[in-house]
Amino acid sequence: MTVGFKKTPREIPRIEPPEAEAFERSCRRPRRPVVLRGLLANTELDQWSFESLRSEFEKVEVPMHRTCSGAVTPDPRLGVPTEPHALGELLDQLGGGGAPSLYMMSRVEELPAQWGGRVTTPLYCEKAGWLSRKLWISPSGTATMLHRDAADNIHLQLIGSKRFTLIEPSQSARLYPNSLFDSVPNGCRADLDAPDFERYPDFRDVEMEVTELEPGDAVYIPRGSWHHVRTVADSLSANFWWAVGWRLPLVFGADLFKRLRGVSR
Ligand SMILES: O=C(O)CCC(=O)C(=O)O
Secondary structure: OEEEEEOEEEEOOEEEEOOOOHHEEEEEEEEEEEEEEOOOOHHHOOOOOOHHHHHHHHHOEEEEEEEOOOOOEEEOEEEEEEEEEHHHHHHHOOOOOOEEEEEEEEEEEHHOHHHHHHOOOOOOOOOOOEEEEEEEEEEOOEEEEEEOOEEEEEEEEEEEEEEEEEHHHHHHHHEEEOOOOOOOOOOOOOOOOOOOOOOOOHHOOOOOEEEEEEEOOOOEEEEOOOEEEEEEEEEEEEEEEOOOHHHHHHHHHHHHHHHHHHOEE
């Protein structure tokens, strides 16, 4: 994936989860990505397994995106659309074998309360003025293309493993960002899975930071940071986008803009 790039990616620093005030001071305000090692205790991780999800919710229909052999492929009009599928259909794709074709990306409030209610919000964002939470289930090999979000984000691994590649906002020009009126206004033309250095030569100079999350670990993705995500082992994860202070109207507006245009993600 990094063949042809000029610089070798750096590892995102891994730290013990700090107190809320220290996180605010040393991570969120300076927009410094970190891996929060063991953010979720083993006792809480124990409640998550694909077997128990199957036995309780196999027939429940939840929003999923149809991938193209695992690649999240935006629709030119709708962005990254979702459609309801029974959870069992996706769980049948876990364990390797065939090409993955479904990716569950559901807002917590779209899930049955007995399921969504198990998601614990990290202390860093539990009191935020704006908070949006999603649960993600993906077969190994699934990949989400480079994009950025207006809100701060913590992505927490519950089962399996995901590899995150982050790129600082200061390097946006090297990624050839999409226009605001594109179906993925927060995406870009540079493709990490199939880099085309002839068309996008500045992409070669990009500096990346990477990490692979194990269950219980979380990565903090600062607002505006570009990120690409690949599922390394069949994965269940949760994420938390949040905003505080003067950024509240901005993030609320960006979310409304996407919902009004029917551009889901
Ligand atoms: O896990 C993924 O595939 C994408 C996650 C993501 O984009 C996010 O947490 O903002």
